[in-house]
Amino acid sequence: MMKLRFLAIFALLTLTVSLFAQERIIIEMNDQVFQGSSVINLKQAARRFNMGFNPDRFDLKGVYVVAKSRHGMGEAYLQVGQERSYVERISGNPMDFEIDRPMTYEQISLNVNDGSRGEWEIYLKGIVRIKRIVLLLERGFGQEPAERIRLNFFGAEFSGANTIRLKQEIMREHPYINLRENKIKKVILMAKSQMGRGTAALFIDGHRSYPEMINGNPATYHDNAPYTFSRVVLENTLMDSNAPDGVWQILLNGNIKIDSVVVVLERRFGNHW
Numbered sequence: 001m002m003k004l005r006f007l008a009i010f011a012l013l014t015l016t017v018s019l020f021a022q023e024r025i026i027i028e029m030n031d032q033v034f035q036g037s038s039v040i041n042l043k044q045a046a047r048r049f050n051m052g053f054n055p056d057r058f059d060l061k062g063v064y065v066v067a068k069s070r071h072g073m074g075e076a077y078l079q080v081g082q083e084r085s086y087v088e089r090i091s092g093n094p095m096d097f098e099i100d101r102p103m104t105y106e107q108i109s110l111n112v113n114d115g116s117r118g119e120w121e122i123y124l125k126g127i128v129r130i131k132r133i134v135l136l137l138e139r140g141f142g143q144e145p146a147e148r149i150r151l152n153f154f155g156a157e158f159s160g161a162n163t164i165r166l167k168q169e170i171m172r173e174h175p176y177i178n179l180r181e182n183k184i185k186k187v188i189l190m191a192k193s194q195m196g197r198g199t200a201a202l203f204i205d206g207h208r209s210y211p212e213m214i215n216g217n218p219a220t221y222h223d224n225a226p227y228t229f230s231r232v233v234l235e236n237t238l239m240d241s242n243a244p245d246g247v248w249q250i251l252l253n254g255n256i257k258i259d260s261v262v263v264v265l266e267r268r269f270g271n272h273w
Contacts, residue, residue: 023058023137025050029130031100038128042120046135057139060120062111064134068092068104074126075227078110081118082150082262084190085110087227090128097129105131113186113233125227147182147265149174153258155224162256163203166248166263182265184248189232190259192216198254202234205246209234214256221257229259 027045034040042063043055063078067090074090088108096104110122122133151169166187167179187202191214199211212232220228234250250261 023139025053025135025137027133027135029132031129031131034124034128034130036125038124040122040124040133042122042133042135045133055120058137059139060112060135061138062109062136063122064136065090065108065110065122066105066131066133067108068097068106068129070094070097070127070129074124074128076108076110076122076124076128077227078112079119079121079123080112082148082260083112083188084226084231085112086231090126092129097127113188123226147177147267149177149263149265151261151263153260155257155259158252158256158258160253160255162252164250164252164261166250166261169261170263180245182267184236185264185266186236187234187250188262188264189214189234189250190226190229190261191232192221192229192257194218194221194255194257198252198256200232200234200253200256201251202236203247203249203251204236204238207238208251209237211251211253214254216257221255224257224259226259229257 025046027042027049042060046053046055060080065076067074067076069090069092072089072091072093074092075087076090077087078085088110090108091106092104120135149170151166151173166184170177170179184202184204189200191198191200193214193216195218196214196216198214198216200214201211202209212234214232215230216228248263
């Protein structure tokens with residue numbers, strides 16, 4: 001009896017999690033082939049294969065793609081709003097490309113930290129055949145969304161020790177924002193370094209985060225194609241120290257190119273600000 005009761009409780013908890021926390025949407029792609037540079041709009045595809053699905057009620061936590069490429073050089077990354085996943089290689093070979101057997105495909109995982117805003121898109125490069133796409137979703141529970149400010153640098157190059165003054169950059173492009181009402185949650189860089197040894201750190205109100213390494217290599221350093229940049233996340237681990245008039249900076253070291261910087265803000269709460 002105790003065992004049956006335990007199994008019943010476990011089944012109820014599993015059902016509750018699947019219904020109210022995490023869900024999956026399967027998009028059958030039926031071995032569709034993509035060539036060159038392609039984009040798959042996941043919201044449109046999910047609506048097409050799942051009638052009544054409303055993506056606005058969900059956060060996209062990740063994507064599984066079952067695919068293969070003709071020459072093993074295919075690439076894919078996930079773009080959700082202003083967040084971009086790492087670029088993943090899609091393996092394969094010409095002999096297996098036309099064969100419809102499970103063993104000829106691989107499952108690649110594309111993940112982002114914050115999938116609550118903007119479009120959901122997969123960017124592909126190469127000759128790629130996709131069998132299915134699985135969306136990993138989480139129901140939103142009405143939290144106030146973070147403010148995301150995108151700063152475009154268009155491949156601007158920095159050499160040696162440099163400082164990006166975030167408040168000045170934000171106000172230059174978005175003068176309507178009252179920064180005193182916000183504090184930094186994190187900063188996301190799309191960047192690369194010439195030798196793969198560049199670093200970036202977040203400096204807020206006298207506190208410096210741990211430097212994060214910026215990937216890169218000389219062969220693609222001067223190529224400004226989006227896939228040549230890496231996603232670097234600088235977390236603010238001391239959010240309580242965000243004084244209204246404090247300093248917000250990114251500290252760079254090395255030969256670095258930056259495509260964009262996304263500043264994720266949270267509103268200040270309470271009267272003590």
